[in-house]
Amino acid sequence: SIQKGIPxxxxxxxxxxxxxxxxxxxxxxxxxxxxxxxGGGNExxxxxxHVYNTATNQWFIPAVRGDxxxxxxxxxxxxxxxxxxxxxxxxEYGKYSNDLYExxxxxxxxxxxxxxxxxNGPPPCPRLGHSFSxxxxxxxxxxxxxxxxxxxxxxxxxxLNDLYTLELRPGSSVVGWDIPITYGVLPPxxxxxxxxxxxxxxxxxxxxxxxxxxxxxxxxxRGAFSEISAFKTCLPGFPGAPCAIKISKSPDxxxxxxxxxxxxxxxxxxxxxxxxxxxxxxxFGS
Numbered sequence: 001s002i003q004k005g006i007p008x009x010x011x012x013x014x015x016x017x018x019x020x021x022x023x024x025x026x027x028x029x030x031x032x033x034x035x036x037x038x039g040g041g042n043e044x045x046x047x048x049x050h051v052y053n054t055a056t057n058q059w060f061i062p063a064v065r066g067d068x069x070x071x072x073x074x075x076x077x078x079x080x081x082x083x084x085x086x087x088x089x090x091x092e093y094g095k096y097s098n099d100l101y102e103x104x105x106x107x108x109x110x111x112x113x114x115x116x117x118x119x120n121g122p123p124p125c126p127r128l129g130h131s132f133s134x135x136x137x138x139x140x141x142x143x144x145x146x147x148x149x150x151x152x153x154x155x156x157x158x159x160l161n162d163l164y165t166l167e168l169r170p171g172s173s174v175v176g177w178d179i180p181i182t183y184g185v186l187p188p189x190x191x192x193x194x195x196x197x198x199x200x201x202x203x204x205x206x207x208x209x210x211x212x213x214x215x216x217x218x219x220x221x222r223g224a225f226s227e228i229s230a231f232k233t234c235l236p237g238f239p240g241a242p243c244a245i246k247i248s249k250s251p252d253x254x255x256x257x258x259x260x261x262x263x264x265x266x267x268x269x270x271x272x273x274x275x276x277x278x279x280x281x282x283x284f285g286s
Contacts, residue, residue, distance in 0.1 A: 012057070014057060015052070015057045015058060015059060016057070016058050016059070017058045017059035017060050018050070018059055018060065018061050019050075019059050020037055020048065020050045020059070021042060021046070021048075022042055023040035023041055023042045023046065024040055024041070024042065024073075025039070025040045025041055025045075025073030025074045025089075025090070026038065026039050026040025026041075026073065027039065027040075027075060027076075027077035028077075029077055029078070029079040029084060030079065031079060031082055031084075031105055033053060033054045033055040034051050034052065034053055034054070034105075035051070035052040035054060036049070036050075036051050036079075036084060036105065037049070037050045037051070037052070038050075038077065038084075038086065039071055039072045039073055039075060039086075039089065040073050041071070041073045044071075045070075045071040045072060045073050045090065045091065045092065046071045047068070047069065047070055047071035047072075048061070048071075049061065049062060049064055049103075049108075062108040063108060064103075064108045064109070064110055065108065065109050065110070066109040066110035066111050067101065067110045067111050067112040068110050069086060069099065069101045069110060069112070070091050070097075071091065072086070072088075072089035072090060072091050072097060073089055073090045073128070074089050074090055074128035074129045074191075074192070075087060075088050075089025075090075075097070075128065075132075076088055076089070076130055076131065076132025076139075076141065077132065078132050078133065078134040078139055079134070080134055080168060081171075082104065082105045082106045083102055083103065083104050083105065083171075083172065084102070084103040084105060085100065085101070085102055085103075085132075085139065085168075085174075086100070086101040086102075086103070087099070087100050087101075087124075087130075087132055087139075087141065087166075088124070088126065088127050088128060088130060088132075088144070089128050090128040092152065093152065093153075094147055094149070094151075094152030094153055094154075094155045095126075095147075095152040096126035096127050096128050096145075096146065096147055097126050098123065098124050098125060098126040098127065099112065100112070100113045100114075100115055100166075100174070101113065102172065102173070102174075104172065111172075111173075113173060113174050115166060115174045115175070115176045115177050116175065116176025116177065117176065117177060118164070118176070118177045118178050118179045119178070120178075120179050121179045123164075123177050124141055124162070124164050124177065125146050125160075126146060126147070127144035127145060127146050127160060127191075128144060128145050128191065129143075129144045129145045129191030129192040129193075129213075129214075130142060130143050130144030130145075130160070130191065131143060131144075131193060131194065131195035131210065133195045133196070133197050133208055134197070135197050135206050135208065136206075137167060137168045137170070138165045138166060138167050138168065139165065139166040139168065140163065140164070140165055140195075140208055141162075141163070141164040141165070141166065142161070142162070142163050142164075142187075142193075142195060142208070142210060143159070143160045143161050143162070143187075143189060143190050143191060143193060143210075143213070144159075144160045144191050145157055145158070145159055145160065145191035145192075146158045146159075146160055157216060158189075159189035159190060159191060159215050159216065160189050160190075160191070161186055161187055161188060161189040161190065162179075163179070163180060163182060164177050164178065164179055164180075165177070165178045165179075165180055166178075187210050188215065189215060190210075190212075190213030190214060190215050191213055191214055191215075192213055192214045193210055193211060193212050193213025193214075194210070194211050194212060194213075195208055195209065195210050195211075196208075196209050196211075197209075
Protein backbone atom coordinates (compact mmCIF):
# COMPACT_ATOMS: atom_id res chain seq x y z
CA SER A 1 0.00 0.00 0.00
CA ILE A 2 1.04 3.62 -0.51
CA GLN A 3 -0.27 6.02 2.12
CA LYS A 4 0.89 9.63 2.40
CA GLY A 5 3.55 8.90 -0.20
CA ILE A 6 5.22 6.18 1.91
CA PRO A 7 5.36 2.75 0.21
CA UNK A 8 4.81 -0.15 2.58
CA UNK A 9 4.96 -3.84 1.73
CA UNK A 10 2.40 -6.19 3.23
CA UNK A 11 1.95 -9.88 2.58
CA UNK A 12 -1.62 -10.73 1.61
CA UNK A 13 -3.00 -13.55 3.75
CA UNK A 14 -6.35 -15.18 4.35
CA UNK A 15 -7.46 -15.35 0.73
CA UNK A 16 -9.89 -17.97 -0.48
CA UNK A 17 -10.79 -19.65 -3.75
CA UNK A 18 -8.77 -21.53 -6.39
CA UNK A 19 -5.26 -20.12 -6.06
CA UNK A 20 -2.98 -20.22 -9.14
CA UNK A 21 -0.14 -22.72 -9.09
CA UNK A 22 3.42 -21.35 -8.66
CA UNK A 23 4.69 -20.05 -11.99
CA UNK A 24 6.87 -17.59 -13.86
CA UNK A 25 6.56 -15.88 -17.24
CA UNK A 26 2.93 -14.97 -16.54
CA UNK A 27 1.46 -11.47 -16.72
CA UNK A 28 -1.08 -9.60 -14.60
CA UNK A 29 -3.14 -6.45 -15.12
CA UNK A 30 -5.65 -4.55 -13.01
CA UNK A 31 -9.26 -3.83 -13.96
CA UNK A 32 -10.84 -1.74 -11.20
CA UNK A 33 -10.64 -3.95 -8.08
CA UNK A 34 -9.70 -7.08 -10.05
CA UNK A 35 -6.25 -8.47 -10.84
CA UNK A 36 -6.31 -10.70 -13.92
CA UNK A 37 -3.52 -13.29 -14.22
CA UNK A 38 -2.94 -15.34 -17.37
CA GLY A 39 -0.53 -18.00 -18.57
CA GLY A 40 3.03 -18.56 -17.49
CA GLY A 41 4.43 -21.89 -16.45
CA ASN A 42 6.48 -23.99 -14.12
CA GLU A 43 6.32 -27.60 -15.23
CA UNK A 44 4.86 -26.83 -18.63
CA UNK A 45 3.06 -23.76 -19.94
CA UNK A 46 -0.49 -23.19 -18.72
CA UNK A 47 -3.51 -21.54 -20.33
CA UNK A 48 -5.27 -20.76 -17.06
CA UNK A 49 -6.99 -17.46 -16.39
CA HIS A 50 -7.24 -16.53 -12.72
CA VAL A 51 -8.82 -13.42 -11.22
CA TYR A 52 -8.16 -11.99 -7.77
CA ASN A 53 -10.71 -9.65 -6.20
CA THR A 54 -8.80 -7.21 -4.02
CA ALA A 55 -11.99 -6.02 -2.32
CA THR A 56 -13.07 -9.49 -1.13
CA ASN A 57 -9.64 -11.18 -0.95
CA GLN A 58 -10.92 -14.00 -3.15
CA TRP A 59 -9.59 -15.85 -6.19
CA PHE A 60 -11.93 -17.17 -8.88
CA ILE A 61 -11.70 -18.76 -12.33
CA PRO A 62 -14.13 -17.14 -14.78
CA ALA A 63 -16.00 -19.26 -17.31
CA VAL A 64 -14.38 -18.09 -20.54
CA ARG A 65 -15.65 -18.63 -24.08
CA GLY A 66 -14.71 -17.78 -27.64
CA ASP A 67 -11.28 -18.20 -29.28
CA UNK A 68 -9.43 -19.33 -26.18
CA UNK A 69 -5.67 -18.89 -26.74
CA UNK A 70 -3.17 -21.64 -26.00
CA UNK A 71 -1.06 -21.37 -22.92
CA UNK A 72 1.81 -18.93 -23.31
CA UNK A 73 4.57 -17.34 -21.30
CA UNK A 74 6.64 -14.15 -21.58
CA UNK A 75 4.00 -12.52 -23.79
CA UNK A 76 2.74 -8.95 -24.08
CA UNK A 77 -0.30 -8.02 -21.98
CA UNK A 78 -2.10 -4.66 -21.90
CA UNK A 79 -5.38 -3.44 -20.48
CA UNK A 80 -7.60 -0.90 -22.26
CA UNK A 81 -10.70 -0.27 -20.17
CA UNK A 82 -12.27 -3.69 -19.67
CA UNK A 83 -10.57 -5.39 -22.59
CA UNK A 84 -7.21 -7.12 -22.48
CA UNK A 85 -4.83 -7.73 -25.35
CA UNK A 86 -2.36 -10.62 -25.50
CA UNK A 87 0.43 -10.66 -28.07
CA UNK A 88 3.09 -13.26 -28.78
CA UNK A 89 4.96 -15.28 -26.19
CA UNK A 90 6.28 -18.82 -25.93
CA UNK A 91 3.66 -21.51 -26.52
CA GLU A 92 6.08 -24.43 -26.15
CA TYR A 93 9.84 -24.83 -25.84
CA GLY A 94 11.49 -23.15 -28.84
CA LYS A 95 8.15 -22.25 -30.41
CA TYR A 96 7.14 -18.60 -30.20
CA SER A 97 3.96 -16.85 -31.31
CA ASN A 98 2.95 -13.61 -33.01
CA ASP A 99 -0.76 -14.19 -32.53
CA LEU A 100 -2.97 -11.44 -31.14
CA TYR A 101 -5.91 -12.12 -28.83
CA GLU A 102 -8.48 -9.89 -27.16
CA UNK A 103 -10.33 -10.70 -23.95
CA UNK A 104 -13.49 -8.78 -23.15
CA UNK A 105 -13.49 -9.01 -19.37
CA UNK A 106 -17.05 -7.68 -19.12
CA UNK A 107 -18.25 -11.05 -20.47
CA UNK A 108 -15.00 -13.11 -20.32
CA UNK A 109 -14.96 -13.71 -24.05
CA UNK A 110 -11.79 -14.33 -26.06
CA UNK A 111 -11.38 -13.34 -29.70
CA UNK A 112 -8.44 -13.92 -32.02
CA UNK A 113 -7.69 -10.72 -33.92
CA UNK A 114 -6.18 -10.18 -37.35
CA UNK A 115 -4.33 -6.88 -37.66
CA UNK A 116 -3.36 -5.34 -40.99
CA UNK A 117 0.30 -5.61 -41.90
CA UNK A 118 2.47 -2.48 -41.91
CA UNK A 119 2.72 -0.62 -45.21
CA ASN A 120 6.45 -0.10 -44.72
CA GLY A 121 7.65 -3.56 -43.71
CA PRO A 122 6.78 -7.03 -42.42
CA PRO A 123 4.58 -7.65 -39.37
CA PRO A 124 6.18 -8.49 -36.02
CA CYS A 125 7.86 -11.88 -36.04
CA PRO A 126 7.04 -14.51 -33.39
CA ARG A 127 8.78 -13.59 -30.15
CA LEU A 128 8.90 -13.73 -26.38
CA GLY A 129 10.13 -11.39 -23.67
CA HIS A 130 9.05 -8.24 -25.48
CA SER A 131 7.37 -5.19 -23.98
CA PHE A 132 3.85 -4.20 -24.99
CA SER A 133 2.74 -0.78 -23.72
CA UNK A 134 -0.47 1.20 -24.19
CA UNK A 135 -0.19 4.90 -25.08
CA UNK A 136 -3.54 6.46 -25.99
CA UNK A 137 -5.13 4.30 -28.68
CA UNK A 138 -1.90 2.55 -29.66
CA UNK A 139 0.16 -0.29 -28.26
CA UNK A 140 3.94 0.00 -28.58
CA UNK A 141 5.78 -3.26 -29.12
CA UNK A 142 9.53 -3.25 -28.51
CA UNK A 143 12.22 -5.91 -28.69
CA UNK A 144 12.08 -9.46 -27.46
CA UNK A 145 13.66 -12.75 -28.49
CA UNK A 146 13.02 -14.66 -31.73
CA UNK A 147 14.00 -18.18 -32.75
CA UNK A 148 15.52 -18.28 -36.24
CA UNK A 149 15.50 -22.07 -36.37
CA UNK A 150 12.71 -23.86 -38.22
CA UNK A 151 13.12 -26.72 -35.76
CA UNK A 152 11.88 -25.66 -32.31
CA UNK A 153 14.24 -28.20 -30.72
CA UNK A 154 17.22 -26.44 -32.30
CA UNK A 155 17.01 -22.96 -30.86
CA UNK A 156 18.85 -20.18 -32.73
CA UNK A 157 18.18 -17.07 -30.61
CA UNK A 158 17.96 -13.62 -32.17
CA UNK A 159 17.56 -10.61 -29.89
CA LEU A 160 15.37 -7.81 -31.21
CA ASN A 161 15.22 -4.04 -30.91
CA ASP A 162 12.46 -3.32 -33.42
CA LEU A 163 9.56 -0.99 -32.63
CA TYR A 164 5.98 -1.44 -33.83
CA THR A 165 2.73 0.34 -33.06
CA LEU A 166 -0.67 -1.33 -33.05
CA GLU A 167 -3.64 0.99 -33.50
CA LEU A 168 -6.75 0.00 -31.55
CA ARG A 169 -10.37 0.49 -32.49
CA PRO A 170 -12.57 1.99 -29.75
CA GLY A 171 -14.12 -0.71 -27.58
CA SER A 172 -13.05 -3.75 -29.58
CA SER A 173 -10.73 -5.01 -32.32
CA VAL A 174 -7.70 -3.34 -33.89
CA VAL A 175 -6.78 -1.46 -37.06
CA GLY A 176 -3.28 -2.63 -37.85
CA TRP A 177 0.47 -2.55 -37.31
CA ASP A 178 2.81 0.26 -38.25
CA ILE A 179 6.59 0.72 -38.10
CA PRO A 180 7.17 4.28 -36.88
CA ILE A 181 10.15 6.34 -38.00
CA THR A 182 12.35 7.02 -34.97
CA TYR A 183 15.34 9.25 -34.29
CA GLY A 184 18.20 9.23 -31.82
CA VAL A 185 20.19 6.34 -30.40
CA LEU A 186 18.36 3.04 -30.86
CA PRO A 187 18.39 0.87 -27.72
CA PRO A 188 20.42 -2.33 -28.18
CA UNK A 189 18.53 -5.61 -28.78
CA UNK A 190 17.15 -7.22 -25.62
CA UNK A 191 14.43 -9.35 -24.07
CA UNK A 192 12.80 -9.54 -20.64
CA UNK A 193 13.26 -5.79 -20.19
CA UNK A 194 10.71 -3.45 -18.65
CA UNK A 195 8.87 -0.57 -20.28
CA UNK A 196 6.75 2.10 -18.64
CA UNK A 197 4.84 5.05 -20.05
CA UNK A 198 5.44 8.43 -18.41
CA UNK A 199 3.19 11.37 -19.32
CA UNK A 200 4.35 14.88 -18.45
CA UNK A 201 1.76 16.89 -16.52
CA UNK A 202 2.25 20.18 -18.34
CA UNK A 203 2.88 19.21 -21.96
CA UNK A 204 0.88 15.96 -21.78
CA UNK A 205 3.54 14.37 -23.95
CA UNK A 206 4.26 10.73 -23.21
CA UNK A 207 7.54 8.88 -23.17
CA UNK A 208 8.16 5.17 -23.32
CA UNK A 209 11.04 4.36 -20.98
CA UNK A 210 12.90 1.11 -21.58
CA UNK A 211 15.05 -0.33 -18.80
CA UNK A 212 17.32 -3.35 -18.47
CA UNK A 213 16.76 -6.72 -20.05
CA UNK A 214 18.93 -9.56 -21.28
CA UNK A 215 21.02 -10.10 -24.41
CA UNK A 216 22.18 -13.62 -23.71
CA UNK A 217 25.43 -12.61 -21.99
CA UNK A 218 24.84 -9.63 -19.74
CA UNK A 219 21.92 -8.14 -17.91
CA UNK A 220 21.50 -4.36 -17.59
CA UNK A 221 20.12 -4.08 -21.10
CA ARG A 222 23.54 -4.41 -22.75
CA GLY A 223 25.60 -6.98 -24.59
CA ALA A 224 28.94 -5.61 -25.74
CA PHE A 225 29.60 -2.06 -24.56
CA SER A 226 32.24 0.61 -25.00
CA GLU A 227 35.13 1.28 -22.63
CA ILE A 228 32.93 3.69 -20.68
CA SER A 229 29.19 3.51 -21.21
CA ALA A 230 26.32 5.06 -19.32
CA PHE A 231 22.57 5.05 -19.46
CA LYS A 232 19.98 6.89 -17.42
CA THR A 233 17.53 4.97 -15.31
CA CYS A 234 14.98 7.80 -15.61
CA LEU A 235 14.31 10.98 -17.53
CA PRO A 236 16.25 14.08 -16.47
CA GLY A 237 14.20 15.98 -13.93
CA PHE A 238 11.97 13.00 -13.14
CA PRO A 239 10.81 13.55 -9.55
CA GLY A 240 12.89 11.44 -7.22
CA ALA A 241 15.03 10.16 -10.08
CA PRO A 242 17.53 7.49 -9.03
CA CYS A 243 21.15 7.65 -10.04
CA ALA A 244 22.50 6.61 -13.40
CA ILE A 245 24.53 3.48 -14.01
CA LYS A 246 28.05 3.95 -15.34
CA ILE A 247 29.63 0.87 -16.88
CA SER A 248 33.40 0.70 -17.34
CA LYS A 249 35.72 -2.02 -18.59
CA SER A 250 38.97 -3.09 -16.99
CA PRO A 251 41.31 -6.09 -17.35
CA ASP A 252 39.54 -7.88 -14.51
CA UNK A 253 36.04 -7.42 -15.88
CA UNK A 254 33.23 -4.89 -15.96
CA UNK A 255 32.40 -2.45 -13.20
CA UNK A 256 29.04 -0.81 -12.52
CA UNK A 257 28.96 2.40 -10.51
CA UNK A 258 26.17 4.82 -9.66
CA UNK A 259 26.41 8.46 -10.69
CA UNK A 260 24.18 11.35 -9.52
CA UNK A 261 21.50 12.02 -12.14
CA UNK A 262 22.63 15.65 -12.39
CA UNK A 263 25.78 14.52 -14.22
CA UNK A 264 23.66 13.27 -17.08
CA UNK A 265 20.97 15.93 -17.07
CA UNK A 266 20.63 18.31 -19.98
CA UNK A 267 21.00 22.06 -19.29
CA UNK A 268 17.69 23.88 -19.42
CA UNK A 269 18.79 26.07 -22.33
CA UNK A 270 19.52 23.15 -24.63
CA UNK A 271 17.33 20.55 -26.26
CA UNK A 272 17.32 17.17 -24.50
CA UNK A 273 19.66 14.64 -26.05
CA UNK A 274 20.32 11.14 -24.82
CA UNK A 275 23.83 10.10 -23.80
CA UNK A 276 25.29 6.94 -25.37
CA UNK A 277 23.19 3.83 -24.74
CA UNK A 278 20.35 5.72 -23.05
CA UNK A 279 17.30 3.53 -23.14
CA UNK A 280 14.68 6.15 -23.84
CA UNK A 281 12.21 6.13 -26.70
CA UNK A 282 10.96 9.29 -28.48
CA UNK A 283 8.06 11.38 -27.24
CA PHE A 284 4.54 10.52 -28.33
CA GLY A 285 1.55 12.79 -28.62
CA SER A 286 1.35 16.54 -28.96
